[in-house]
Amino acid sequence: MRVIVIGAGLGGLALANGLLRAGIDVAVHERDLSPHVRRQGYRLHLSDMGLDALTSVMTPERRAAFLATAHTPSPRFVRFDPTLAGVEVLGHSGRHLSIDRQTLRESLLPDVAETITYGTRLTGFQVVADHVTARFDDGTTVTGDVLVGADGINSAVRGQYLPHARVVGTGLVQLYGKIPAELAEGMDNVFTAITGPGHRVVGVAPTRDYATCSFGARAEDLPAGLNLMTQDQLRSLVMDLTDGWHPLVRRMISQWYDVFPLELRTSVPIPPWQTTRVTLLGDAAHAMSPAAGAGANLALRDAAALTQALAPVLARGGPLIPALRSYEQEMIDTGFAAVRMSAANGARFLGQDPLPSS
CATH class of the missing domain: 3.30.9.30 (D-Amino Acid Oxidase; Chain A, domain 2)
Structure with missing residues (x-):
């Protein structure tokens, strides 16, 4: 089995790590020329969801080295007014870490570096019978069993695959x-x-x-x-x-x-779509404002869940589409629930526009 991953952000790198650990061939294509050409943010919040996903996709040694760089904050959300008078305190259960985004990315890179081709922008793809072929702006193509759009909020994969899916301000x-x-x-x-x-x-x-x-x-x-x-x-x-x-x-x-x-910007939730050999993860599927602190955790969770769905197909030769359908059902439900929660929090605390109903 060969999986083509479009995008070498956190979700794509986590997926590549998981797939290689499961013995699945993976080819990652990233439009940026290197991992360092764009500022994508700084601190990230990891909850149990993201931490469990990292346990699943990373080697124990890589994960331990990465966690040694993390900071453990007080598990709560605190709100002040402009005079720094307390307004609200909301406690959080479970584990919570503050980590540096680039440090996490660099921790996910070494074991999959040879699978990544930089400077290749997806221009389209075609699904034919038992394979899918991706085309790139340099004229090259690559063929595999599955194509995964891990290419973020401006996903080229989503643009062709689900043209009715909207991302709005x-x-x-x-x-x-x-x-x-x-x-x-x-x-x-x-x-x-x-x-x-x-x-x-x-x-x-x-x-x-x-x-x-x-x-x-x-x-x-x-x-x-x-x-x-x-x-x-x-x-x-x-x-x-x-x-x-x-x-x-x-x-x-x-x-x-x-x-x-x-x-x-935020995705607008849509009904489940028909499963094919093309699928999505992270912001390519369910982008959201940062008001729920869930975006990175969900991308990592998607990567771990997709790996877990595909690994038995390789090991036992089971059917591919039902495995992808099982992954997508949970990914859609969990991801769009977080989109709605983020929109509600954003409206309450930040003045975010209401989430469109369709």
């Missing part, structure tokens, strides 16, 4: 950056939100070496051309928008660095 824009870890003293939680008027939110979450700091607002309240602004201009903008907030918040923004803007 949430009405929100966030600026992501880092601050020195010591500035987050007293905010060592899974996530701390400082919510002000006009749906303006400063979010803080420490890792071992730094803390992420984000600023979110309604898109219409921010100027155009954020991606063209310098770091000084972005800091100045947010200083103006948090005028009068607690001095600690102002100090955080004044020492913000590596800041970049991102429009927050």
Whole structure:
């Protein structure tokens, strides 16, 4: 059995690790020229779901080395007002870790590096009888038994396979950056939100070496051309928008660095589709705003679940389509439930637009 994976993000790399451990041939194709050409975020939250998935797909040695880099925050969500007066505390059960996204990616890379072809953008695919062939912009093709779209929110696989599936804006824009870890003293939680008027939110979450700091607002309240602004201009903008907030918040923004803007978008849930040799995982299937802290965990869970669905097919020669259908049923149910939860949290805490009904 050969599986073609489109995308070498966290989900694609986790899947490649799992498949190789299960003895399944895998070919990963990534449109970026290297793993380091795009900023995709900094700190990630891992819950039991993501941690169990990593146990399934990584070797014990790789997983132990990666977990040694993690930070364990207080298992709670805390919300303050702009004066840093407490507004709300929500406790979380289970395990919770704060990790660096790039560190996780680099931990997943070594065992699958030889399976990855960089700089190849998918232009289309064709399913014929017992195989699927993927085409790339350099004129090459590759044929396998299964094609997996792990290519993120702008998935080319989803675009051809499920053209009716929509990704829509949430009405929100966030600026992501880092601050020195010591500035987050007293905010060592899974996530701390400082919510002000006009749906303006400063979010803080420490890792071992730094803390992420984000600023979110309604898109219409921010100027155009954020991606063209310098770091000084972005800091100045947010200083103006948090005028009068607690001095600690102002100090955080004044020492913000590596800041970049991102429009927050979400998938719109759709009914289950007919299973074929093409499938999806992670944001390619169920992208969501970060308001539920579930995106990375779900991508890792999808990777582990798809590996577990395919491994018996290789071992016992069972039918492929029922195995993929079983994976998709759970992936769709769990993924779209998280999309809805994220949208509800986003509407409550961030001023996110309501999720379209269809």
